[in-house]
Amino acid sequence: MATVVVKNADWGVxxxxxAPESGPNLYGGRHAFLKDCDLAxxxxxxxxxxxxxxxxxxxxxxxxxxxxxxxxVNIHSHPNSEPLLKGLSEERKSRQLNMxxxxxxxxxxxxxxxxLSADPDTAAFGTADFPAYGAACQVAISEMLRSGTxxxxxxxxxxxxxxDEVARTGIRTVVAPSFRSGEWYTPNGHEILxxxxxxxxxxxxxxxxxxxxxxxxxxxGLLSGMMAPAQVDTCTADLMRDAxxxxxxxxxxxxxxxxxxxxxxxxxxxxxxxxxxxxxxxLGVLGPHFIIGHAMFLxxxxxxxxxxxxxxxxxxxxxxxxxxxxxxxARGGMVLEHFGKYVKRGVNMGLGTDTxxxxxxxxxxxxxxxxxxxxxxxxxxxxxxxxxxxxxxGAKALxxxxxxxxxxxxxxxxxxxxxxxxxxxxxxxxxxxxxxxxLERPITDVYVAGKPVVRDGKVLTIDLQAQLAELxxxxxxxxxxxxxxxxxxxxxxxxxxxxxxxAGSNR
Ligand SMILES: [Zn+2]
Numbered sequence: 374m375a376t377v378v379v380k381n382a383d384w385g386v387x388x389x390x391x392a393p394e395s396g397p398n399l400y401g402g403r404h405a406f407l408k409d410c411d412l413a414x415x416x417x418x419x420x421x422x423x424x425x426x427x428x429x430x431x432x433x434x435x436x437x438x439x440x441x442x443x444x445x446v447n448i449h450s451h452p453n454s455e456p457l458l459k460g461l462s463e464e465r466k467s468r469q470l471n472m473x474x475x476x477x478x479x480x481x482x483x484x485x486x487x488x489l490s491a492d493p494d495t496a497a498f499g500t501a502d503f504p505a506y507g508a509a510c511q512v513a514i515s516e517m518l519r520s521g522t523x524x525x526x527x528x529x530x531x532x533x534x535x536x537d538e539v540a541r542t543g544i545r546t547v548v549a550p551s552f553r554s555g556e557w558y559t560p561n562g563h564e565i566l567x568x569x570x571x572x573x574x575x576x577x578x579x580x581x582x583x584x585x586x587x588x589x590x591x592x593x594g595l596l597s598g599m600m601a602p603a604q605v606d607t608c609t610a611d612l613m614r615d616a617x618x619x620x621x622x623x624x625x626x627x628x629x630x631x632x633x634x635x636x637x638x639x640x641x642x643x644x645x646x647x648x649x650x651x652x653x654x655x656l657g658v659l660g661p662h663f664i665i666g667h668a669m670f671l672x673x674x675x676x677x678x679x680x681x682x683x684x685x686x687x688x689x690x691x692x693x694x695x696x697x698x699x700x701x702x703a704r705g706g707m708v709l710e711h712f713g714k715y716v717k718r719g720v721n722m723g724l725g726t727d728t729x730x731x732x733x734x735x736x737x738x739x740x741x742x743x744x745x746x747x748x749x750x751x752x753x754x755x756x757x758x759x760x761x762x763x764x765x766x767g768a769k770a771l772x773x774x775x776x777x778x779x780x781x782x783x784x785x786x787x788x789x790x791x792x793x794x795x796x797x798x799x800x801x802x803x804x805x806x807x808x809x810x811x812l813e814r815p816i817t818d819v820y821v822a823g824k825p826v827v828r829d830g831k832v833l834t835i836d837l838q839a840q841l842a843e844l845x846x847x848x849x850x851x852x853x854x855x856x857x858x859x860x861x862x863x864x865x866x867x868x869x870x871x872x873x874x875x876a877g878s879n880r
Contacts, residue, residue: 375431378413382436385410388778414785417822444523444786446767449696449725452513453506453529461869466705469563471635482851505847511840516731520813523786540593543826548588552577553603605631617658628664650684659691668695694770698727699739712744713753723767785823791815
């Protein structure tokens with residue numbers, strides 16, 4: 374098999390296994406800087422990471438002036454629906470629903486990701502617009518690859534050609550077909566009600582299981598699966614229990630949205646006299662295979678103020694992971710309280726991009742800044758902790774120790790960062806430059822499974838202009854249906870006001 378070598382990279386972020394005497398460590402080691410780093414791979418696997426590679430080399434890539442970075446792992450995103458809301462939802466949060474945009478605005482562009490299995494006759498949801506969803510997904514993956522993400526969780530409803538479309542981009546995808554037996558709606562903008570249809574949930578579970586097995590056998594070798602019961606408040610106890618049990622049987626992770634809004638927490642208290650996390654724990658579904666999407670409004674949160682907070686302990690003690698997506702919540706004035714507290718309690722944290730942009734470096738920046746503001750303590754959360762979440766934390770949540778790190782035997786998923794890019798200079802600490810100043814701009818090359826997917830800053834596997842045109846047309850098409858889907862029958866301009874008023878000659 375041909376050996377490709379990246380020679381003489383100025384910097385490498387390499388994985389070091391922990392010495393046994395260093396005490397407990399969730400990941401068995403840590404990322405560290407290595408100057409003058411070589412990296413060699415054969416096929417999809419790293420053969421060498423370190424100094425002075427002396428083995429065979431069929432192809433040599435000059436690493437001078439570059440930093441080698443492990444591929445990022447994004448464990449929570451909805452690429453097939455959320456990019457359609459760009460330019461609309463950013464400043465639209467429902468004050469009457471405790472700031473959440475979920476219940477009032479998220480479905481105004483047609484059925485949300487979780488509801489493609491919904492009853493097609495339900496008036497609140499339009500017809501599935503698969504061309505728009507497909508384009509949204511390609512645009513989102515382009516953003517991910519461009520910013521060094523090499524593996525992501527696609528938490529979406531099943532759609533035709535889904536597996537082939539994501540596999541063609543060359544990214545590693547964890548297909549997470551979502552399903553639920555309840556769907557929320559508001560008749561008036563202040564009350565949330567649920568329509569239940571357990572058969573739909575069961576059918577969704579069966580479809581998801583079949584899709585996961587197809588993903589595992591996909592010829593690309595890049596796909597795997599995850600069970601994804603959509604939200605804690607939209608799945609019955611039986612459905613949630615069976616989804617988690619089936620995930621364990623299939624040996625795949627299971628993720629649901631929980632503690633993502635005050636509305637949800639109140640609803641769970643009303644139904645069960647328990648928090649969302651308390652209810653999941655009572656069902657026995659939590660564990661190392663389980664990921665909580667968001668886990669933000671736990672009972673210690675200042676907007677919840679539970680009488681005897683134990684949600685965080687439950688998450689930590691069961692070995693459950695958290696998918697933290699700070700950007701889109703921070704846009705809505707909501708923060709997790711706080712990242713460093715979760716880490717210090719021993720929770721495995723991963724990062725996700727959720728809505729848009731799908732730029733995990735941006736998400737890392739938000740995670741750090743928001744945590745420091747929420748804790749009022751600059752020492753509460755470090756770049757190292759957040760970088761760990763964006764790499765091995767996400768990998769651990771997916772049950773993998775062969776991605777998110779640069780070490781021999783791991784997958785050849787990595788990026789090259791141009792240290793000479795003005796945004797990186799001075800590159801005294803290139804990780805600080807990348808996260809606090811440069812974001813994706815200096816990333817020149819990205820490899821997944823040893824194959825180049827980004828070169829000279831261009832994504833090689835996606836016709837981005839064509840996909841952007843399709844996405845833009847799809848957004849315009851879907852916006853026309855807003856008045857009929859909105860409880861107040863508002864026009865798009867009323868539901869989603871522009872950021873500035875129109876100039877006189879344009880009114
Ligand atoms: Zn989500």
